[in-house]
Amino acid sequence: GAVVSQHPSWVICKSGTSVKIECRSLDFQATTMFWYRQFPKQSLMLMATSNEGSKATYEQGVEKDKFLINHASLTLSTLTVTSAHPEDSSFYICSAISRLVGTDTQYFGPGTRLTVL
């Protein structure tokens, strides 16, 4: 099946710094990528939908100036958490689909655990 990678897998940073998380589709062209956040023992919450070459669509309540999403190519989307604070500590998961071939399945990355001190 299709493979989606994330980098880094775990990051610890100080409050006030920015952190960039990469999501890559390794063997297919991802026309759409999704970014989710998952707090401990909770479900996944969709943060934003990212289409290649266009601005991301953010879900209600997600600050677009704080969570910067860039989908510059068909294999890479990045999520930058700006001026991170401890409440941003969470498990961030991306997923990707390809509308070029048509698929009913999202392929999920392995996740990035962010801890803000």
Next chain:
Amino acid sequence: ELKVEQNPLFLSMQEGKNYTIYCNYSTTSDRLYWYRQDPGKSLESLFVLLSNGAVKQEGRLMASLDTKARLSTLHITAAVHDLSATYFCAVDILGYQKVTFGTGTKLQVIP
């Protein structure tokens, strides 16, 4: 606003027993997904259900979809310890994979 609820939230069962996890959703949809998540890991796709009456089986797991009742079930047959994980259903109401996840069911299978 679409709401997706799973029942139960936590389930502890002995090996060899059967049980069903329920996923109810509030808005019409004929696209539903089941995922498995192990602790500290991302999601593994289990089933994709795309029509009313769809039934899919893989090993000891069987999933079904009743779009009229807005209900999907995940049935576990003769549970084994390896099935211990958290299971999520996810519903797509718009048809382009913008899914809403259920609350999750944490399954613990006791040897």
